[in-house]
Amino acid sequence: MNLVRLMYASRMAKGVDPDGLTRILDASKRNNAALGVTGVLCYSPAGFLQVLEGPPEAVNELYRRIVRDRRNEEATLLAYAETSRRRFPEWSMAYFRGDGIDRALLRGLTSEKAFDPMAMTAAEALRFLTAVATERRRFLQQSAGDE
Ligand SMILES: Cc1cc2nc3c(=O)[nH]c(=O)nc-3n(C[C@H](O)[C@H](O)[C@H](O)COP(=O)(O)O)c2cc1C
Numbered sequence: 386m387n388l389v390r391l392m393y394a395s396r397m398a399k400g401v402d403p404d405g406l407t408r409i410l411d412a413s414k415r416n417n418a419a420l421g422v423t424g425v426l427c428y429s430p431a432g433f434l435q436v437l438e439g440p441p442e443a444v445n446e447l448y449r450r451i452v453r454d455r456r457n458e459e460a461t462l463l464a465y466a467e468t469s470r471r472r473f474p475e476w477s478m479a480y481f482r483g484d485g486i487d488r489a490l491l492r493g494l495t496s497e498k499a500f501d502p503m504a505m506t507a508a509e510a511l512r513f514l515t516a517v518a519t520e521r522r523r524f525l526q527q528s529a530g531d532e
Contacts, residue, residue: 388471389441391448392464392510394502395457396432405456413478422447423473425514427502429483433457434502436514438471464507472511473518481517 406428417423422439435451437444452460473479483500505513 387441388438388468389444390436390438390464390466390468390472391444391462392434392436392507392514393448393451393460393462394432394434394505394510395451395460396503397428397430398456398458401456409456410478410480417447417477420447423471423476423478425473425476425479425481425518427481427483427500427514427517429500429502431483431499431501432503434483434500434505434510434514436473436511438468438473441467459503461503463505463510472515476518479518479521481521 410426413426417437417439420439420443422437422443424435424437427434437447451457483502500513502510
């Protein structure tokens with residue numbers, strides 16, 4: 386299947402509260418599942434980092450919608466490329482709090498000391514998202530093993 390991967394960073398608009406974030410995630414999970422889009426959304430006070438993977442029409446249309454969404458601003462495209470396989474196939478939209486991410490995980494992944502998506506290069510962003518996804522998978526596997 387023809388797939389693309391899109392990554393962008395943006396800042397949260399003033400006045401958006403934690404409830405706003407929950408609404409974004411609920412809409413993302415619902416819509417993305419129907420569109421065949423998967424990905425990860427990270428948020429910290431410094432901003433959003435999101436990766437979207439799926440059919441090009443769906444990803445492009447979704448990105449246009451997100452750029453128009455007033456809950457974020459300064460959307461900055463980090464990468465857009467065709468790909469033969471998804472890196473984040475299991476999540477319609479996984480969510481991570483960037484400021485809760487282990488410092489040890491951050492070290493070596495970005496040139497910044499704190500999670501600041503707007504300061505990341507495309508390569509750093511993909512390494513970072515891949516690393517947090519690997520951590521999440523490990524955690525989920527452990528939890529399943531504990532049962
Ligand atoms: C940072 C950010 C990320 C978003 N990511 C998604 C997404 O992955 N999927 C999605 O459907 N909407 C996403 N949205 C919300 C859309 O802009 C839009 O509000 C939503 O798709 C409308 O869905 P609805 O018509 O079902 O309510 C995002 C919004 C923001 C601010």
